[in-house]
Amino acid sequence: MSRFLDMGGYAAYVWPSYAVTFTVVFLNIFWARRALARSRAEARRRLAMRAEQA
């Protein structure tokens, strides 16, 4: 296990690369879902406003 974590002496380069990549992979999922949720909330607000005016 420690040999695996050591990555043949390249641990300081390999693991940060994977960490950055997968942080961005998960961030993109989070950002996309948040953007969709915001658009839906915005559309709901517009509908409610129009219903009030009518």
Add this chain to the structure above:
Amino acid sequence: MTWTWFHRLGSPPYVYALAARLTPWFAWPAALLIAGGLAGGLVLAPPDYQQGDGFRIVYVHAPSAWMSLMVYMTMAIAAAVALIWRIKVGHAVAAACAPIGASFTFVALVTGALYGAPMWGTYWEWDPRLTSELILLFLYLGYMGLRAGLEDTQRADRASALLAVAGSVNVPIIHYSVTWWNSLHQAPTVMQFGKPKMALAMLVPLLMMLAGFTLYFVAVLLVRLRGEVLSRERAASWIPEVLKT
């Protein structure tokens, strides 16, 4: 030859529903391919005879670099389609691409620096490949900045689409930079005609990562696309329907 499928792709409610339905069909295969690619790349593949275990950075560096270019081409083509045929959904696709592309261009640059440090002895060099990839990041950021700066969506769509199309000249420059100029960066190993110069145990996980990241991009794009389509429709009758679920 019937073009109804193409016309339907211009219809916002159809696109919204289709995007929602298709997302899991891209997301789950992407997760499986990336998990398999990780196991293959980090554990099963043997160390490289020159780069030792350091070469394993390629399993995150190559897919993110591929994403940076593929997402840009998707964005530029969607923008061009939207400009030429006045299809609003094209602008929505282009706008949805930009943040994904920008973030993976950043990852390609960071993992490239972390790969370069032990192999070339430097994190950064003003090298043709590295410099043109940095310009790609600025193109994405310029595209997003332009959109954010224009209040009116229609104007933002048109102006940013022109920028996306014009900026696409940079894509072949990045791809061929390693053959046109002397570069520290190695020539393509996978993306070439004929036989790839890589052992199968190393190549298969890399192909799985490339395919996995591509499907992942489509899944994230489809989620963003729904938001973009929704925010472009002010008073459409289909909106209350899709907000129910």
